[in-house]
Amino acid sequence: KNVxxxxxxxxxxxxxxxxxxxxxxxxxxxxxxxxxxxEAADCQLTTLQSNAETALIEAIHNARTSxxxxxxxxxxxxxxxxxxxxxxxxxxxxxxxVHLSNVHRRETFRHHSYFSDLAVGxxxxxxxxxxxxxxxxxxxxxxKG
Ligand code: DQA
Numbered sequence: 001k002n003v004x005x006x007x008x009x010x011x012x013x014x015x016x017x018x019x020x021x022x023x024x025x026x027x028x029x030x031x032x033x034x035x036x037x038x039e040a041a042d043c044q045l046t047t048l049q050s051n052a053e054t055a056l057i058e059a060i061h062n063a064r065t066s067x068x069x070x071x072x073x074x075x076x077x078x079x080x081x082x083x084x085x086x087x088x089x090x091x092x093x094x095x096x097x098v099h100l101s102n103v104h105r106r107e108t109f110r111h112h113s114y115f116s117d118l119a120v121g122x123x124x125x126x127x128x129x130x131x132x133x134x135x136x137x138x139x140x141x142x143x144k145g
Contacts, residue, residue, distance in 0.1 A: 008051075022127075071131065
């Protein structure tokens with residue numbers, strides 16, 4: 001089974017970026033951990049971080065024929081991108097939406113997501129652990145289906 005993990009804008013700065021909100025764990029740490037977790041479950045994991053909407057949309061289009069499940073933190077695009085939402089709807093690959101911070105206890109503009117109503121599930125506020133839990137849920141979703 002193939003799982004694609006997509007990280008949106010500014011997440012390349014994890015570890016340095018507002019660590020009180022996003023934690024001290026770097027994106028490399030997160031990806032390395034997820035890769036191990038996937039290997040242990042006989043899954044193939046691909047990760048991509050981009051600050052550009054285009055790259056994320058194209059990765060979703062390319063996933064159409066090869067990817068069974070997507071884990072995505074759309075970052076700021078969560079609150080703005082109809083285009084990224086439409087890409088996920090177009091390929092119809094099941095996905096889990098992850099946020100490091102609890103967006104619901106932050107500014108009101110972070111309370112709305114263009115993704116949540118299409119997602120299998122949403123995890124927020126658990127920091128880097130949210131990705132581990134999402135991958136665990138993705139794997140059990142795939143083993144069921
Ligand atoms: C985020 C929350 C978003 O509101 C913000 O724009 C991000 C990161 C999170 O992981 O908590 O860049 O998606």
